[in-house]
Amino acid sequence: MITTQLLRPESIVVVGASNNVHKPGGAILKNLINGGYQGELRAVNPKEKEVQGVPAFADVKELPDTDLAVLAVPAVMCPDIVETLASTKQTRAFIILSAGFGEETHEGALLEERILETVNKYGASLIGPNCIGLMNTWHHSVFxxxxxxxxxxxxxxxxxxxxxxxxxxxxxxxxxxxxxxVWSVGNAKQIGVEDVLQFMDENFDPEKDSHIKLLYIESIQNPDRLLFHASSLIRKGCKIAAIKAGSSESGSRAASSHTGAIASSDSAVEALFRKAGIVRCFSREELTTVGCVFTLPGLRGKNFAIITHAGGPGVMLTDALSKGGLNVPKLEGELAEELKSQLFPGAAVGNPIDILATGTPEHLRLCIDYCEEKFENIDAMMAIFGTPGLVTMFEMYDVLHEKMQVCSKPIFPILPSINTAGAEVAAFLAKGHVNFADEVTLGTALSRIVNAPKPAVPEIELFGVDVPRIRRIIDSIPQDGYIDPHQVQALLHAAGISLVDEFVSDNKEEVVAFARRCGFPVVAKVVGPVHKSDVGGVVLNIK
Structure with a gap:
């Protein structure tokens, strides 16, 4: 349950607030203040009258009505505090930072159950426990x-x-x-990843809401709900990328001890993500790189031009794109020679386009113009430009900024010198751009995006499916639930699923002859009866 009090609280209390900003209760109060929270801010600390300039109360019982409570106190204290605030202070949203709950002990799990019972009773939201909090444009409730x-x-x-x-x-x-x-759901006792996605889906406003969702998941509690709402959001124009951790045996053990997560098989996760249209990632760098790609104009094809003044990164990027099924087509002919004649001697234009270390901002502009306007077999551009510290990159990055504003083909800026050209990169990012410092990670991310399937259609397709026959077969199955092999075959036939051809006979010699005609270098013998109901056939034991 996600309430307005959680998303846009008019008042917030930090229970366990501290003047020590190196403690969670102090850090979260500091972040709320520095984040410019406009509502009423309160603190609970029995030893202080004021915490970081915020009025402090000795006990939650002394508080006025408060929308959202952030708890940074020992786990054992949390159930009673939640009960008091929900029942007497009209608090309808809780963020519990504390650990020591179900992820650690059975006793901790019982504490969680008490809290869940209370928040559900009063129709309140619960984030956590065992989390860093929640932040949005309204409030920064994270430590x-x-x-x-x-x-x-x-x-x-x-x-x-x-x-x-x-x-x-x-x-x-x-x-x-x-x-x-940013949602940190922790143990997800009430609100998990699926709940947040459902809320975002059911309340989606294409004019106001974000179109990009990034997920880190340790436990998929409800695969059907995740599939439904993720694919629904994608069909509405959103882009979703996700990491599912804990799919291996050792990883699932680690996840369980971390947030009490339940394992999911890797093949099941892969199938779920592909059916939903989610781009699957396997590291934080991949996830954030995919997120950055999502912010740029969408690709209309798989052909890339690489423009650089450093040959090696261009080669590595070419390899990464090619391995992912993307293309770096050769540029040749009159147009290529025309472009080459306007660059310094020694420059290469075959793709990658290498303007050399001495290349100028005007050379970069020229190459982008040719790729945008003249090279019809190019769908997007990669620009790799760093510096060894001999020159500044402000003018080069200004050209990138200018062209990214006007070009219809996407331009991916790869600016690797985040230390040597730190000021230039910072100025470029300040204009609202993203930067891909590593070309191979970008190539891998692009391949994951391009190769991710569209969401499966939500409607059930029944072409070739004999529904009445399926119903008759199911109704004929004994109450013990056991399904005979011939009934399984009948169901598959009725569902339109192709099966290997069978030879129907109870004669051993005929069966052996049929097996030999099929190319079996073995003897087949009848080990079961002939069934003549919906399909008919014999059970064979091939030796």
Whole structure:
């Protein structure tokens, strides 16, 4: 249950607030203040009258009515605090940061159950426990750093793990990826990944809401619900990428001890993601890179031009794209020679287009113009430009900025010198762009996106399916639930599923002859009766 009080609370209390910003209760209060929260902010600390300039109360019983409570106190204290706030202070949203619940002990699981019973009784939202919190454009109720740039057109991140959410943000911020909301669901006692997706799907506003969702999942509690709402969002124009961790035996054990997650087989996860249209990723870097690609104009084809002044990265990117089924077509003929004549001697235009280390911003502009306007077999451009520190890159990156504003073909900026050209990269990102510092990771991400299937159609297709016959067969199955082999075959036939041809006979010699005609270098013998109902046939034991 996701309430308005969780998303847009008019008042927030931090229970366990501290003046020590290195503690969760102090850090989350600091983030709320620095984030410019506009509502009433309160603190509960029995030893202070004021915490970080915020009025403090000795006990939750002294509080006025409050929309959202953030708990940073020991697990054993949480159930009573939640009960008091929900029953007497009209609190309808809770974020519990504390660990020590069902992910650790049976006693902790019982504490979780008490909390869940209370919040459900009063129609309240619960995030956690065992999480870093929730932040959106309204309030920054997290105790962690970094706080990314937040705006309504940024990315929605939903993570089972709080620490992983932090590290995803670290990766994203360096790339310039911006966010709309960050959800750390922790143990997901009430609200899990599927619940957040369902809320986003059922309340989706294409004009106001983010069109990009990134997921880190440790437990898929309800695969059908995840499939339904993820594919629904994608059909509405959203793009979704996800990591499913804990699919191996050892990984599932680690996930269970972390957030109490239940394992899912890797093949089942793969099938689910492909049917939903989710782009599957396997690392934080892949996930944030895919998220950055999602922010750029959509690809209309698989042909890429690589424009660079460094040969090696161009070669590695060519390999990465080719391995992913994408193309780096050779550029040749009159147009290619025409372009080459306008570059420095020694420049190559066969693709990659290498303008040399001495290439100028005007050379970059010229190459982009040829790819945009003249090379018809090019669908998108990759621009790899860094520096060894001998020159600044401001003018080169200004050309990229200018062309990314006007070109119809996507341009992927690969700016690897995040230290040597740190100021230039920062200025480029400040203009609202993203940066792909590693060309191979970008190539891998693009291949995952391009090769991800569209969501499966939600309607059930019944072409070639004999539904009445299927019903008759099912009704004839004994009450013990055992299905004879001939009934299984009958069901498959009725469903229009092709089967291997069979020879119907109870004569051993005829069966052996048939087996030999089929090319079996073996003897086949009858080991079961002939069935003449819906399909008929014999049970064979091939030796």
């Amino acid at each position: 962690s750093q970094p706080i990314p740039n937040l705006n309504m057109k940024g990315v929605d991140l939903i993570s089972s793990s709080g620490a992983t959410a932090v590290f995803i943000l670290e990766s994203a911020v360096t790339k310039g990826l911006q966010f709309n909301s």
